[in-house]
Amino acid sequence: MDSNRFVDEVTINSLRKSLKQYAVPNDRRAVWQLANTLIPYIALWIILVYMIRNGFALILTLPFIIAAAFFLVRIFIFCHDCVHGSFFTSPRANKIIGYVTGIMAFTPFSYWQHDHLIHHGTYADLDHRGVGDISTLTVEEYRALSRTKRLAYRLYRNPFVFLGIGPSYTFLLAQRLPHKRGGKSERLSAMITNLALLGIMLMASLTMGLGTYLLIQVPIMLIAGAMGIWLFYVQHQFEGVYWARHENWDPVKAALLGCSYYKLPKLLQWLTGNIGLHHVHHVLPRIPNYHLQQSLDASPVMQTVRPLTLRESFKSVWLNLWDEKQQKLVSFRSLKELGH
Template sequence: MKTVNADAMTSERKQPTRRALPPWHSDMTRFREPNNLKAAWQVANSLVPYGCLWLLMIMTVRSGGSYWLTLALAVVAAAFLVRIFILFHDCVHGSLFRSKGLNTFFGYVFGVLVFTPFEDWRFSHLKHHGSYANLDARGFGDIWTMTRTEYDASSWATRLGYRLFRSPLVLLGLGALFSFLLRFRLPGYQTKRKERMSVLLTNLLIVAVALIVAWAVGWKTYVLIQLPVIWLAGALGIWLFYVQHQFEGVYWARRNDWDPVRAAMEGSSFYDLPPVLRWLSGNIGYHHVHHLGPRIPNYRLKECFDAIPVLKSRQPLTLRNSLACIRLKLWDEERQELVAF
């Protein structure tokens, strides 16, 4: 009997009984093989433009020109930083390069750029793959989601905190700065020595890079560039993660009824983005494909999607109709859908 990919089921919590996968799932395994040349090209076409944008922003700040021009360049740089985060995400799954060593090395390099510790984030993210859409296993690598019953039974303070957390200003605005500048500076819940050392090493490297850049161009220039770039990239990244699992028609279930294939096909969105945005987001919009095959590299997700007809049965989430997802706040177990307050 075939079972779900171990990478997607990593979790220390008790999991539901593993179920047999449909016959077409085995066809996805041929897309798991990484291509080092494609991976190297992705590294180059992501890091080189990002570095060039930093040089341009440094020039605009030091020349005394309009800061609005710097911010305009920061928007583009943030988009490239989102792409770099997707490469970091592939390294977490060991899917960018064939070599585990290369994935770990570049995982740390990308982690410094995106202010995210490699091993610590890997720990929580793999738990997310084993627990997403499972109402009894929330709390790892996901966005805080309450059921309507839980919300109604909570204290006024908890309800207020939840309302504030789910507001766009906090979730996408303050949340981005909090997560990438503060939250990821400390180890996550249930982590072990390996993950804690990853946090420490990443923090030291971030400080070292900041000191070197500040020494070269000045603290003011560094802050005027780094702060908007990490904030915008963080907000874009959180939005992508939000719409991947918070949309109309999404699937959630209690532990005993949780099905990994349904969780992937119905609990993860197919975010049908325009080609440029799809490239900048590293094909992560094919999120149902990613959850069905976490070891498939980002540069092969579309290839897999095009080759297996059943994957196209997912109703796409467009850029326009995805905006309505922000109003969804609570899971109504009676209606089996996300609802507004």
């Protein structure tokens, strides 16, 4: 089956109606997910504190730090579900757990919610880029830049920059500062998160020691941040992706062709909270992560989307510009071949 054929045969409302039964939170599933994630995460922290306090070589802590980073990514997915009000049945519970998991991931809940919901209304729309997404220029826009700005964009799109420097800037700096978008709720969210993080650092300095805390928290945060940025990147930046100008933007094409079905090995799929089933998520964002696989299995239309494998996804880092003539992402290297 071909998803390109189905985009002309279904409407976004019919797709959502077919998946509506899965957009129902299950409190028991949510509590179980918190338990099977937070308990291992805390256990890994205890192991790491013991190792560092007892003089183990830092290289020996690396496997535990990487494991903790994966669990932190999963914790952030719970925050993401709370943003959509889909993790618990109670809006109050979603907000509380959203704030707590957001603080754990150095992310102000309402601050990020504001940008993320804008992203859901503007993804794959060439005329509404720039909020909650990876900045992507068209070929013509890139050509119009000065040499200095071209260099800046090339650096921004370099994987060593957006996966290396990017997490430090995003999670340690940018999300500490209230942005101009949004209102009091978003600014208050940033303040609450910053105060909570200061409180955690104070408690850590009085117990395990500030140095021990930083030796654990900083690498976990940077590795988890790189994983999160990569997942967000590859969800809308891959070969064959759909983008369109606003007047031609189609919600079905945007969901089925503008979002990846990132088919990861089962363990990685579990650790990343099924977020790789991103096309399903964008059709109906209120489906909680623990129902995404079931939704995919029950929907013939969702199954028509060609899976993006882990190996194939690495090619996405070389797709840097949108060529409106060819309607596809292209690399910087291809500009000469395209006559640009």
